[in-house]
Amino acid sequence: MYRDLLGLKKEKLSHFRLYWHDIVGGKNPSAVSVVNPPGNSSTLFGLVRMIDNPLTEKPELSSKLLGRAQGFYASAAQQELGLLMAMNFHFTRGKYNGSTITVLGRNPALNKVREMPVIGGSGLFRFARGYVEARTQTFNMSTGDAIVEYNCYVLHY
Numbered sequence: 001m002y003r004d005l006l007g008l009k010k011e012k013l014s015h016f017r018l019y020w021h022d023i024v025g026g027k028n029p030s031a032v033s034v035v036n037p038p039g040n041s042s043t044l045f046g047l048v049r050m051i052d053n054p055l056t057e058k059p060e061l062s063s064k065l066l067g068r069a070q071g072f073y074a075s076a077a078q079q080e081l082g083l084l085m086a087m088n089f090h091f092t093r094g095k096y097n098g099s100t101i102t103v104l105g106r107n108p109a110l111n112k113v114r115e116m117p118v119i120g121g122s123g124l125f126r127f128a129r130g131y132v133e134a135r136t137q138t139f140n141m142s143t144g145d146a147i148v149e150y151n152c153y154v155l156h157y
Contacts, residue, residue, distance in 0.1 A: 011157055013130075021061050071087030084107075
């Protein structure tokens with residue numbers, strides 16, 4: 001079987017929770033606009049923002065850093081705040097150090113709970129598939145900063 005040839009073990013389901021810190025304001029933002037929306041868009045349609053967001057163990061930015069969310073999000077809907085999310089969760093410590101999962105999907109950001117697919121991974125998450133559930137914990141209207149809880153459900157070998 002190919003699994004043996006590739007050195008893959010038995011498939012398992014991992015669940016973990018982490019906090020995604022989207023820092024737009026301040027002196028050291030982790031999210032930077034690379035394309036701004038036209039001035040007349042109430043949904044920010046056309047916005048593209050590159051991210052290198054901290055992923056922490058708890059909602060506080062000062063809690064243990066688990067890794068970084070690297071990629072981009074773009075406002076892809078004209079009638080509502082609907083984001084296209086394309087990012088890797090790159091883990092930098094602990095059991096998953098050096099491994100990644102890739103999230104690619106639609107994020108209707110104003111919904112209480114949003115589900116997006118995990119489409120792959122590397123390292124311990126090689127051949128990963130699954131989904132994440134995102135829940136906004138805080139959003140600062142004046143700075144645009146947000147803290148989002150991600151519950152990750154990942155099948156991997």
